[in-house]
Amino acid sequence: MSHIINYVKLLTLLVFISHQSFGQENNYDLGSKAFDDKQYQDAISYLTKAVTLDKYEISGKELSMAYTYLAIIRTAHLEKSFGSFQVSEILNNHGNIKLAIDEMSNALHFQNSSSKSLMNKTAEKLAEISIKAATSIVDTLATLNTVNSEEQINEVAHFIIYEFERLEQISGENWKLEDALGIAHYYINEKDVAMRKFNMARELFSTLEKKEASSLHVLNYMMSCEYLFNEQKDINTLNQILDEGITYIELMLSQYDEGELDGIKELTKKENRLQLLKSKLKK
Structure with a gap:
């Protein structure tokens, strides 16, 4: 008889807990x-x-x-x-x-x-x-x-x-993001990772109908050329990126107003650096 009473108590407890849990949010x-x-x-x-x-x-x-x-x-x-x-x-x-x-x-x-x-x-x-x-x-x-x-x-x-x-x-593949991450990796000397990011950024950028002016994309060209020149791994690729970088900087310079002297001077310095690397390759 006692085991029946205990069973009924247990059943009642389970039902109570069940109602409590269902009632809780x-x-x-x-x-x-x-x-x-x-x-x-x-x-x-x-x-x-x-x-x-x-x-x-x-x-x-x-x-x-x-x-x-x-x-x-x-x-x-x-x-x-x-x-x-x-x-x-x-x-x-x-x-x-x-x-x-x-x-x-x-x-x-x-x-x-x-x-x-x-x-x-x-x-x-x-x-x-x-x-x-x-x-x-x-x-x-x-x-x-x-x-x-x-x-x-x-x-x-x-x-x-x-x-x-x-x-x-x-975001999906985005050239601005790839440029930003590439530059960050480059500064902490993770240059192989940076090159992969830069390559992706340039590939995505090349598909744009209208080429947007971007100081970060200029850095992509500068850092990529510096790395390839110092490593001397792929001269043909370096020549191609040098040409693309010079063309892009010239495009940006054409969009500046005459009064924006600081920006013009900075871009001209970068173009001259790329031109210098190009002349060194010919020697």
């Missing part, structure tokens, strides 16, 4: 509700738990939406905190850029029909502001290099690589 539900209520800090907290602790307990659709909500919040935060894209504003987001890119990559990986419409515009926006941020910082690298601040150069170059290396998964 999970992290995804709480995060989704917080997102709808614009309580974004709470949403981040709950949704982060949903994609880590509850990853195998929630549905595929919920996992996709959780990553999408996180990516939307992170992107909006970055866009606001980047402000006018001053270098200090970008560097203050150390870790946040990579986190937004990682979560957007996960959102794309797990996307479904429900999340796709929400995600596409956000993915485009994240790619746009991230590439703009990356190119802004690389411009600073060139300035730092002129004052021989090796420690600062290494710090900024590693920042660029750490934060933006996975951006291609969102």
Whole structure:
């Protein structure tokens, strides 16, 4: 008789626990509700738990939406905190850029029909502001290099690589991103990696109907030619890149106004350096 009573007690307890668990909202539900209520800090907290602790307990659709909500919040935060894209504003987001890119990559990986419409515009926006941020910082690298601040150069170059290396998964192949990453790798002496990035950037750039003026793309030519000249690995390729670089700089010079003397002088110096390398090859 006692074992029957114990069985009834156990059954009652199980039913009670079952009702309790069904009655509780999970992290995804709480995060989704917080997102709808614009309580974004709470949403981040709950949704982060949903994609880590509850990853195998929630549905595929919920996992996709959780990553999408996180990516939307992170992107909006970055866009606001980047402000006018001053270098200090970008560097203050150390870790946040990579986190937004990682979560957007996960959102794309797990996307479904429900999340796709929400995600596409956000993915485009994240790619746009991230590439703009990356190119802004690389411009600073060139300035730092002129004052021989090796420690600062290494710090900024590693920042660029750490934060933006996975951006291609969102942006697709992009010549500006390849130039930025190539320059960063070059400055920390990872020159083989830099050359692969530069080659990809030039290949993508060559497909453009209208050639955009870019100080970073000029650096692509300068660094690629310097590397190939010093290594003396492939003279034919070096000659080709020298010709392309000189032609590109001349195109940029033709777009300058007469009053922009500093820009004209700087580009002329770079063209002269490429011309000098070309003359040395003929000797």
